[in-house]
Amino acid sequence: MSGLHAVVTGGGSGIGASIAKRLLADGVRVTLMGRSLERLQVQQAALGDVAFQVCDVGNEGSVTDAFAAAGDVDILVNNAGQVETAPLARTSLELWHRLLNVNLTGTFLCSRAVLPGMLARRQGRIVNVASTAALKGYAYVAAYCAAKHGVLGLTRALALEVATKGVTVNAVCPGYTETDIVASAVDNIVAKTGRTPAQARAELAKVNPQGRLIQPDEVAATVAWLVHSAGVNGQAIAVCGGETA
Numbered sequence: 001m002s003g004l005h006a007v008v009t010g011g012g013s014g015i016g017a018s019i020a021k022r023l024l025a026d027g028v029r030v031t032l033m034g035r036s037l038e039r040l041q042v043q044q045a046a047l048g049d050v051a052f053q054v055c056d057v058g059n060e061g062s063v064t065d066a067f068a069a070a071g072d073v074d075i076l077v078n079n080a081g082q083v084e085t086a087p088l089a090r091t092s093l094e095l096w097h098r099l100l101n102v103n104l105t106g107t108f109l110c111s112r113a114v115l116p117g118m119l120a121r122r123q124g125r126i127v128n129v130a131s132t133a134a135l136k137g138y139a140y141v142a143a144y145c146a147a148k149h150g151v152l153g154l155t156r157a158l159a160l161e162v163a164t165k166g167v168t169v170n171a172v173c174p175g176y177t178e179t180d181i182v183a184s185a186v187d188n189i190v191a192k193t194g195r196t197p198a199q200a201r202a203e204l205a206k207v208n209p210q211g212r213l214i215q216p217d218e219v220a221a222t223v224a225w226l227v228h229s230a231g232v233n234g235q236a237i238a239v240c241g242g243e244t245a
Contacts (some may be wrong), residue, residue: 003029005029006076007031009030014216015219018216024049030050032044032051032052033053053069057105057110075127078126081131100147107128115162125167125227127176127227131175133148155195168229170232176242178214187199
């Protein structure tokens with residue numbers, strides 16, 4: 001792993017920051033990407049020897065510029081994502097487009113940016129952080145589920161394209177994970193139902209048969225395993241305590 005270069009999108013917090021920390025520990029050179037300069041700077045201070053590029057993964061020009069500045073990429077972790085709840089009848093076209101743009105189009109644009117170099121070197125790993133929402137449906141997040149199902153379809157199609165070319169493409173599908181997204185979900189449950197934050201967290205945790213929230217470092221460990229695993233390609237690895245069993 002020493003000397004390889006990884007880009008982690010959505011690297012300013014949560015799962016992305018944990019993935020960056022794990023890859024650094026494995027000797028990988030890491031560049032964080034995200035929309036918030038402040039968050040990237042905080043992670044750079046916390047992690048130490050990492051570079052960063054401000055990047056809106058859903059914007060083609062921003063992606064082109066960020067990856068040109070980052071240089072050759074051996075490992076791409078498409079972690080940037082966004083979720084927002086709404087019944088389908090009250091899901092605006094703007095919300096639909098925004099969630100598909102960040103979650104699905106961003107994965108496409110970043111993968112397309114690194115793929116020519118990986119193919120030329122006949123070496124590369126693309127790991128897409130999807131969700132259990134790529135494997136099953138959840139009420140009130142139709143746009144998010146559609147986007148994450150699309151990420152899994154993209155993963156499987158691209159994996160077959162590059163199967164003989166030294167590149168693997170896989171997806172990690174976390175369940176409810178201790179991140180800002182879950183914190184927002186807790187706030188939403190509290191606001192809409194009057195439950196306490198502890199009750200709201202317990203409601204999310206019980207979806208996992210283990211009765212707990214997944215921790216970001218557990219997702220990071222799975223990403224690191226996929227980076228090491230040349231024979232695993234086109235797979236969706238659920239990290240959810242058995243929720244999708």
